[in-house]
Amino acid sequence: MLDKVSGAADIAAMMDALGRNAKSAARALATASTEAKNAALHAMADTILAAKDELLAANAADLKSIEGKGLLPSFIDRLTLTEKSIDGMAQGLREIAEFKDPVGEVITAWDRPNGLQIERVRTPLGVIGVIYESRPNVTADAGALCLKAGNAVLLRGGSDSAFSSQAIHACLVKGLKSAGLPEHAIQLVPTTDRAAVGAMLSGLDGAIDVIVPRGGKSLVARVQNEARVPVFAHLEGLCHIYVDASADLDMAKKIVVNAKMRRTGVCGAAETLLVDKAAAGAVLATLVNDLQAAGCEVRGSANVLTQIPGLVPATEEDWSTEYLDAVISVKLVDGISGAIDHIGTYSSHHTEAVIAENPAVVARFFNEIDSAILLHNASTQFADGGEFGMGGEIGISTGKMHARGPVGVEQLTSFKYRVHGTGQTRP
Amino acid sequence: MLDKVSGAADIAAMMDALGRNAKSAARALATASTEAKNAALHAMADTILAAKDELLAANAADLKSIEGKGLLPSFIDRLTLTEKSIDGMAQGLREIAEFKDPVGEVITAWDRPNGLQIERVRTPLGVIGVIYESRPNVTADAGALCLKAGNAVLLRGGSDSAFSSQAIHACLVKGLKSAGLPEHAIQLVPTTDRAAVGAMLSGLDGAIDVIVPRGGKSLVARVQNEARVPVFAHLEGLCHIYVDASADLDMAKKIVVNAKMRRTGVCGAAETLLVDKAAAGAVLATLVNDLQAAGCEVRGSANVLTQIPGLVPATEEDWSTEYLDAVISVKLVDGISGAIDHIGTYSSHHTEAVIAENPAVVARFFNEIDSAILLHNASTQFADGGEFGMGGEIGISTGKMHARGPVGVEQLTSFKYRVHGTGQTRP
Numbered sequence: 001m002l003d004k005v006s007g008a009a010d011i012a013a014m015m016d017a018l019g020r021n022a023k024s025a026a027r028a029l030a031t032a033s034t035e036a037k038n039a040a041l042h043a044m045a046d047t048i049l050a051a052k053d054e055l056l057a058a059n060a061a062d063l064k065s066i067e068g069k070g071l072l073p074s075f076i077d078r079l080t081l082t083e084k085s086i087d088g089m090a091q092g093l094r095e096i097a098e099f100k101d102p103v104g105e106v107i108t109a110w111d112r113p114n115g116l117q118i119e120r121v122r123t124p125l126g127v128i129g130v131i132y133e134s135r136p137n138v139t140a141d142a143g144a145l146c147l148k149a150g151n152a153v154l155l156r157g158g159s160d161s162a163f164s165s166q167a168i169h170a171c172l173v174k175g176l177k178s179a180g181l182p183e184h185a186i187q188l189v190p191t192t193d194r195a196a197v198g199a200m201l202s203g204l205d206g207a208i209d210v211i212v213p214r215g216g217k218s219l220v221a222r223v224q225n226e227a228r229v230p231v232f233a234h235l236e237g238l239c240h241i242y243v244d245a246s247a248d249l250d251m252a253k254k255i256v257v258n259a260k261m262r263r264t265g266v267c268g269a270a271e272t273l274l275v276d277k278a279a280a281g282a283v284l285a286t287l288v289n290d291l292q293a294a295g296c297e298v299r300g301s302a303n304v305l306t307q308i309p310g311l312v313p314a315t316e317e318d319w320s321t322e323y324l325d326a327v328i329s330v331k332l333v334d335g336i337s338g339a340i341d342h343i344g345t346y347s348s349h350h351t352e353a354v355i356a357e358n359p360a361v362v363a364r365f366f367n368e369i370d371s372a373i374l375l376h377n378a379s380t381q382f383a384d385g386g387e388f389g390m391g392g393e394i395g396i397s398t399g400k401m402h403a404r405g406p407v408g409v410e411q412l413t414s415f416k417y418r419v420h421g422t423g424q425t426r427p
Numbered sequence: 428m429l430d431k432v433s434g435a436a437d438i439a440a441m442m443d444a445l446g447r448n449a450k451s452a453a454r455a456l457a458t459a460s461t462e463a464k465n466a467a468l469h470a471m472a473d474t475i476l477a478a479k480d481e482l483l484a485a486n487a488a489d490l491k492s493i494e495g496k497g498l499l500p501s502f503i504d505r506l507t508l509t510e511k512s513i514d515g516m517a518q519g520l521r522e523i524a525e526f527k528d529p530v531g532e533v534i535t536a537w538d539r540p541n542g543l544q545i546e547r548v549r550t551p552l553g554v555i556g557v558i559y560e561s562r563p564n565v566t567a568d569a570g571a572l573c574l575k576a577g578n579a580v581l582l583r584g585g586s587d588s589a590f591s592s593q594a595i596h597a598c599l600v601k602g603l604k605s606a607g608l609p610e611h612a613i614q615l616v617p618t619t620d621r622a623a624v625g626a627m628l629s630g631l632d633g634a635i636d637v638i639v640p641r642g643g644k645s646l647v648a649r650v651q652n653e654a655r656v657p658v659f660a661h662l663e664g665l666c667h668i669y670v671d672a673s674a675d676l677d678m679a680k681k682i683v684v685n686a687k688m689r690r691t692g693v694c695g696a697a698e699t700l701l702v703d704k705a706a707a708g709a710v711l712a713t714l715v716n717d718l719q720a721a722g723c724e725v726r727g728s729a730n731v732l733t734q735i736p737g738l739v740p741a742t743e744e745d746w747s748t749e750y751l752d753a754v755i756s757v758k759l760v761d762g763i764s765g766a767i768d769h770i771g772t773y774s775s776h777h778t779e780a781v782i783a784e785n786p787a788v789v790a791r792f793f794n795e796i797d798s799a800i801l802l803h804n805a806s807t808q809f810a811d812g813g814e815f816g817m818g819g820e821i822g823i824s825t826g827k828m829h830a831r832g833p834v835g836v837e838q839l840t841s842f843k844y845r846v847h848g849t850g851q852t853r854p
Binding site for chain 2: 027248381404405417
């Protein structure tokens with residue numbers, strides 16, 4: 001257990017050591033076999049299941065330490081481990097063991113006229129830093145995803161789940177050792193000092209290749225603003241659905257309600273509904289009615305209010321608001337052009353969906369909107385690594401460099417070129 | 428022509444406008460047809476050829492302005508435009524027009540059990556900032572590569588070639604307009620104020636997606652240290668060649684001399700030769716002899732000096748030195764393990780080559796060295812986008828994110844997901 005009172009020099013020295021250990025582990029992991037990595041993951045799962053009592057006890061200690069602090073039930077909920085969630089954590093590790101190992105995969109290969117044979121082959125990224133809040137299971141999930149792709153990882157969880165994360169981490173290290181992998185493949189960064197986060201954001205003197213923040217907006221914003229290394233993150237999931245006049249109404253009803261209400265707190269939840277002015281009047285009324293029946297507050301633009309006067313008026317701010325709640329803002333737009341304009345203005349470049357049967361409308365939607373994920377006739381709630389078939393994700397990125405959309409095992413890799421020659425020299 | 432005395436507020440306002448214009452142009456370019464982009468490139472080439480006199484006159488003005496400043500002949504050489512280099516610039520544009528357009532290419536596609544069909548499709552990156560020195564032709568080369576991939580570009584050349592760059596830029600803009608593309612697709616950033624570079628490095632308020640520095644080490648280092656946006660760059664090309672005991676000696680001789688001496692000033696020039704201790708004594712002597720005969724100064728480690736006493740002794744610093752000259756440092760190493768250790772310590776992660784006939788040696792070289800380009804039985808001088816078949820490159824990157832190795836048209840892209848549904852909602 002770490003001494004809560006650490007001097008600045010101590011923190012710096014400790015972070016330095018963490019960085020060096022991570023780089024050293026990354027070198028070994030780059031050539032670790034798929035079998036060894038999978039064996040480690042299964043051993044981690046076994047250890048976690050065998051340590052249920054210890055994990056629950058550690059979690060109880062975390063929960064006790066936040067008693068009386070007036071934290072919201074939803075927050076406490078995210079902190080809490082149960083037998084079921086521990087089973088889920090172990091199962092997640094086994095599933096990651098089943099993923100295809102991306103390391104060593106030949107992405108593409110070609111021959112040159114002079115006989116050189118060039119291959120672009122996947123390699124690990126190196127060292128990944130994950131900064132997260134609340135959910136202790138991220139310790140296992142993120143650690144495992146990084147490991148599968150041959151990376152070393154530095155995990156910095158929230159102080160509220162410190163005991164839980166440490167207990168989980170101990171299981172992970174046992175699993176690593178039993179498979180002959182370096183114990184520093186997965187390291188915990190102490191949560192007792194905020195300076196540790198600053199050190200991570202600076203990149204730990206070149207040790208960290210990329211940082212993934214998992215948590216609320218203020219954490220993500222801080223990381224995006226201060227990090228001196230690349231970041232995989234999204235600040236907001238301000239997702240739009242556009243219902244075109246050519247849409248199948250039954251399909252639109254199901255998708256719109258699912259996109260908003262399946263889970264309102266996820267980044268893929270729809271926040272704004274755009275309806276084609278040329279759609280029959282019944283379309284708007286039906287969609288609003290179904291949303292309200294599902295328990296959603298509907299806020300309407302001026303032109304929506306002329307058709308459905310009883311709604312809460314939407315202000316300019318509503319179009320830029322990610323509610324993460326049972327609230328949606330609705331506007332009538334001038335067809336696909338109007339939808340593209342609105343989305344182009346307010347989008348957070350995460351996920352947008354179009355419900356339409358007119359292929360020209362779909363083509364424009366796909367071509368002219370610059371978001372990570374564009375869906376036709378499907379719910380925005382599919383914006384998820386698991387739903388994409390990646391098996392899992394460490395997060396969703398709205399940036400355009402390296403990884404966009406769900407960041408799964410394959411995205412936690414880089415590549416290098418292998419050039420096979422037979423003595424060629426360059427003229 | 429810009430007023431040399433500009434206030435800070437003027438610079439800020441001007442850079443702001445450049446950024447907004449670039450973003451606006453990027454939106455239009457994202458959906459520009461391949462035909463339009465190619466037509467623009469050909470029109471640019473035509474305009475450049477027709478404007479030879481103007482280009483040469485502008486260049487003469489640049490050369491006159493640096494007279495008497497005591498600049499090196501090689502520097503003046505890089506600044507100078509000739510009829511031949513202008514022809515080459517135009518030809519380069521036509522070649523870029525022939526490249527495959529990466530925008531819209533479906534990188535990969537797969538179906539989900541629930542019927543969703545997912546495509547990962549290439550898109551432009553957006554806005555690219557290129558900061559370069561000396562060579563006015565970069566104005567055309569870099570502008571064209573970015574355009575072909577559907578990006579808007581901000582070009583900030585050296586003040587020494589300001590008139591030349593402006594004249595070339597005017598030709599590029601004519602070409603854009605004649606093809607109906609936005610004139611702000613390619614903008615010049617004024618060279619009269621260093622604050623403009625700082626503004627670019629800060630990302631111009633989110634307008635710039637990536638920066639590419641082209642020039643000497645101090646420029647690249649400044650950009651890497653100060654940029655708040657991603658950078659495609661390499662600081663050094665400290666390339667190694669390892670000659671294994673299993674190498675074909677004739678092949679080794681040709682490759683080693685080519686790798687060092689073909690062009691000593693390029694990033695792919697070999698700077699350190701590692702020879703397997705187990706290689707016959709004649710191997711070292713032959714290689715050193717051939718290098719010296721080709722005009723190269725050979726510096727030897729202590730163990731090399733015991734075999735060839737007359738060499739300049741190599742110091743510790745030599746192993747970390749990119750000579751960019753007819754100088755090479757040579758060391759005897761303990762086989763592939765010794766080579767991997769040395770390269771792991773001193774490499775700049777750019778390009779390394781192994782000359783060997785033993786497949787196990789080659790496999791270890793390829794697997795255990797973390798550089799962008801690894802060659803077997805071929806010269807390090809092939810580290811070049813043209814030689815890789817990319818047609819051209821905007822630079823070479825040693826970073827591990829997004830683009831590694833030569834950065835060609837395909838690397839100047841991002842991607843998005845198009846998900847085709849038939850009404851799916853998520854359970």
